[in-house]
Every structure is written in C-alpha cells, then in structure tokens.
Amino acid sequence: MDKIQNTMGEGSMVSEEDLLKQIDEFREKALKLQSMISDQEQRAKNLEDEVREKEHTNTALDAELLKKREAAESIVGEVNDKVDKIMNSLSEDVKESVGTLGEDLKTTKSEITDKIHNENVTVYRNIQDLLKEMDKNDELSKMIESRVHGIRIQNVVLMIFSILNFGVGIIILLLTLGII
Numbered sequence: 104m105d106k107i108q109n110t111m112g113e114g115s116m117v118s119e120e121d122l123l124k125q126i127d128e129f130r131e132k133a134l135k136l137q138s139m140i141s142d143q144e145q146r147a148k149n150l151e152d153e154v155r156e157k158e159h160t161n162t163a164l165d166a167e168l169l170k171k172r173e174a175a176e177s178i179v180g181e182v183n184d185k186v187d188k189i190m191n192s193l194s195e196d197v198k199e200s201v202g203t204l205g206e207d208l209k210t211t212k213s214e215i216t217d218k219i220h221n222e223n224v225t226v227y228r229n230i231q232d233l234l235k236e237m238d239k240n241d242e243l244s245k246m247i248e249s250r251v252h253g254i255r256i257q258n259v260v261l262m263i264f265s266i267l268n269f270g271v272g273i274i275i276l277l278l279t280l281g282i283i
Contacts, residue, residue: 137254147247150240161233168226175219182212 186208277283 137257144251147244150244154237154240157233157237161230164226164230164233168223171219171222171226175215178215179212182208182215 186205189204274283
C-alpha cells in the first residue's frame with residue numbers, strides 16, 4: 104500500500120499487472136513461510152538467546168564503565184593531590200620554575216579527562232546501539248510470532264478440509280463398489 108501511494112505521489116500509475124505480480128509474490132512468500140515454520144521458531148529461540156547474551160554484555164559494559172569511571176576519578180584525585188602538595192612544598196623561587204610543570208600537569212589532567220570522557224561516550228553509544236538492537240530483535244520476535252499464529256490457523260483449516268475430503272472420497276469409493 105505504501106509502495107502504491109509513493110508511486111502515485113510521484114505522478115506515475117501502477118498497472119494492474121504490477122499489482123497482480125505483487126499479489127503472486129506475496130502468495131509465493133506465504134507458501135515459503137509455511138514451509139519454514141520450524142526454522143522461524145528456531146530463529147526466535149536463537150534471537151532470545153542473543154538478547155540474553157546482549158543483556159549480559161550490557162551488564163558487563165556497565166560494570167566496565169563503572170570501573171573506568173572510578174579509576175579515572177582516582178587518577179584525577181591523585182593528580183590534584185600531587186599538584187597541591189608540590190605547590191605547597193616549593194618556595195617562591197621554585198614556584199616560577201614549577202609553573203610550567205603545573206601547566207603540563209593541568210594539560211595532562213585535561214587530556215586524561217578528555218580521554219576518559221571520550222571512552223565514556225564510546226561506552227554510552229555502544230550501550231545505546233545494544234538497546235536499539237534489542238528493541239529490533241523484540242519487534243522481529245513479535246512479528247514472527249504473529250505470522251506463525253496465522254499459519255497455524257491456516258494449517259488447522261487445511262487439515263479439517265483434508266479430513267472431510269478423505270471422508271467424502273471413502274464414501275464415493277464405497278458407493279462405487281456397491282457396499283453402501
């Protein structure tokens with residue numbers, strides 16, 4: 104339907120032949136889907152396993168992020184403590200020569216802070232991507248489940264008609280042989 108509306112929006116008309124081709128393609132896909140029910144169920148199980156693995160990975164990434172954040176905070180705290188101690192222990196004459204060292208330490212501190220921030224952003228994006236992928240997997244599982252349900256109903260109906268057809272065939276055979 105979206106395809107038809109998109110092409111109509113562009114000013115071109117979709118022919119009946121194209122629509123019939125699309126309907127035939129849909130029928131072929133439905134037949135293929137019917138033959139692959141067990142594969143779909145296995146895929147759904149595999150997706151569930153992947154979701155569990157990604158949740159485990161997510162937990163591991165959270166733990167890793169926490170460790171890196173604590174390590175970074177401890178490094179920054181140590182650097183701050185060391186800078187304070189150095190500045191307090193030096194005399195006025197030495198403070199001028201240490202000024203450049205303090206600037207280097209501040210630069211190093213800012214570089215470390217920037218690197219920590221970059222690493223935190225990377226981990227955050229990885230977690231976001233993981234959550235998006237988990238959402239896609241959930242949607243795929245729901246879609247597969249709804250398709251499998253429709254095919255199951257179709258199989259039950261076909262089975263009922265097959266049994267009726269078999270019964271009618273037996274009755275016709277018995278009538279032809281003159282048993283009934």
